[in-house]
Amino acid sequence: MFSTRQIGNELFGLIPGLWSRWHPRYDRVGDLLWAALITAVAIVVGVAFAAFTDIYLFDFVDLDFAIYQELIPIGTVNLINALILTPIILFNAARLDYRSLPSIRSGLMRRLLLTLLISAALPVGLLGLFLMQQTQESAASSPAELTLKLSVTIVLSLLFTVVNALLLAQTVSNPLLRLAQAARLMEAGQLNTR
Numbered sequence: 001m002f003s004t005r006q007i008g009n010e011l012f013g014l015i016p017g018l019w020s021r022w023h024p025r026y027d028r029v030g031d032l033l034w035a036a037l038i039t040a041v042a043i044v045v046g047v048a049f050a051a052f053t054d055i056y057l058f059d060f061v062d063l064d065f066a067i068y069q070e071l072i073p074i075g076t077v078n079l080i081n082a083l084i085l086t087p088i089i090l091f092n093a094a095r096l097d098y099r100s101l102p103s104i105r106s107g108l109m110r111r112l113l114l115t116l117l118i119s120a121a122l123p124v125g126l127l128g129l130f131l132m133q134q135t136q137e138s139a140a141s142s143p144a145e146l147t148l149k150l151s152v153t154i155v156l157s158l159l160f161t162v163v164n165a166l167l168l169a170q171t172v173s174n175p176l177l178r179l180a181q182a183a184r185l186m187e188a189g190q191l192n193t194r
Contacts, residue, residue, distance in 0.1 A: 008050035015042035026090040035090050039082045047075040112172065119161055126157050
């Protein structure tokens with residue numbers, strides 16, 4: 001059996017998918033903005049379809065419920081996510097060079113990928129643990145205690161990310177700086193084997 005939400009989700013993908021058949025490139029800012037707009041339209045159409053067909057399928061759903069309990073909350077969350085993620089994903093996909101994928105076998109690239117994955121996963125994990133703990137202790141926590149715990153989690157996540165980014169920048173830049181120094185020495189005729 002199908003639900004109206006499943007059809008709404010299919011519309012989320014169908015509308016941008018059909019549009020991308022006529023506009024497959026995303027090299028310019030205008031292309032990314034159009035893609036975000038089409039995605040936003042698809043979300044509104046999909047959520048509106050699900051919300052308004054629920055009026056006819058379920059006795060407890062009226063127009064106010066469909067708009068204020070389904071369309072606005074679900075549509076807002078999906079719009080925010082899509083407007084942030086769609087341009088990022090399309091920008092990166094347009095610049096992905098499949099011929100350079102064998103470079104992942106290099107040690108530097110593997111370290112870089114591992115560092116980026118850990119940098120992204122740890123703050124999300126810390127925030128997830130914090131939120132799980134809060135749902136278990138929600139009755140006992142005061143708003144001030146909740147704010148303090150959330151602030152500490154965010155500060156620790158940011159601190160970890162900054163330190164990790166500094167280490168990553170050092171790992172990537174040191175070999176490049178040595179190469180640039182060697183090129184300068186070679187150009188000056190002062191390069192010797194050390």
